Amino acid sequence: MPVQIPDDGDFSSFKDQCLNPEGWVPKYNKNNITVWCRAEESATVQKIKMRIVCKDVPAETVYDVLHDTPYRKKCGILLLEVSSSFEEQRLCDNEVLAPLGNDFLIINYSVKHPQHPPKKDYVRAVSLLTGYLIQSTGPSSSTLYYLTQLDPKGSLPKWVVNRVSQLVAPKAMRKIYKASLKYPEWKRKHSPQLKPWLYPEQNSLPCIDPSILSLQRADSLENIDESSANEEKPAKDQSDEEQD
Numbered sequence: 001m002p003v004q005i006p007d008d009g010d011f012s013s014f015k016d017q018c019l020n021p022e023g024w025v026p027k028y029n030k031n032n033i034t035v036w037c038r039a040e041e042s043a044t045v046q047k048i049k050m051r052i053v054c055k056d057v058p059a060e061t062v063y064d065v066l067h068d069t070p071y072r073k074k075c076g077i078l079l080l081e082v083s084s085s086f087e088e089q090r091l092c093d094n095e096v097l098a099p100l101g102n103d104f105l106i107i108n109y110s111v112k113h114p115q116h117p118p119k120k121d122y123v124r125a126v127s128l129l130t131g132y133l134i135q136s137t138g139p140s141s142s143t144l145y146y147l148t149q150l151d152p153k154g155s156l157p158k159w160v161v162n163r164v165s166q167l168v169a170p171k172a173m174r175k176i177y178k179a180s181l182k183y184p185e186w187k188r189k190h191s192p193q194l195k196p197w198l199y200p201e202q203n204s205l206p207c208i209d210p211s212i213l214s215l216q217r218a219d220s221l222e223n224i225d226e227s228s229a230n231e232e233k234p235a236k237d238q239s240d241e242e243q244d
Contacts, residue, residue, distance in 0.1 A: 018145040052173040059142035063104040067197035075179040107131040
């Protein structure tokens, strides 16, 4: 199936999923962070939604942090760093972004690229829909949502899903928030005018012809059964217990 660039309807639908509480079960609610899970018809599909209230970070700053690759690498921001069970699962995604009024939206989904087929000994997970919604709630405050509908290509044990919703997800959101607090000072010292996500003329990456891409469907990839994987107790990270 050919790739279609998301339009206003797609962005509106994604925003509605972020804001609509119907069908979502709360799994975590602490320190301005909330995590929900939702059961899907397919037993393999995992759907999770997160929200963090950034009471002292403007929406524009959060948006910049999510796009500034050097800063993200410096801070170790990687939302899909789930657990040892995902160490050999990889994604090939197409990302589309759109600043809309007081909202900023980022949507990505899995695609097939002829030059980057699935690698041997790796399981390619499929992102059916993943993205961020950043809403401005004031001159220096915002709310960040993260929603993902992912087929990890296999059966996962319940403890993996629980760990994601109760440990990994809150930690990831907290990391973005803390990174956003420090970003303005860092950016002033590191190419402050360089923001290719806002100014396309600054982009030095090669362009990709959308016609060579196609949507990645889960049923075309190999499944892996990890339902019997044993839980490994994560090391206690004191910094993750800090109050926001």
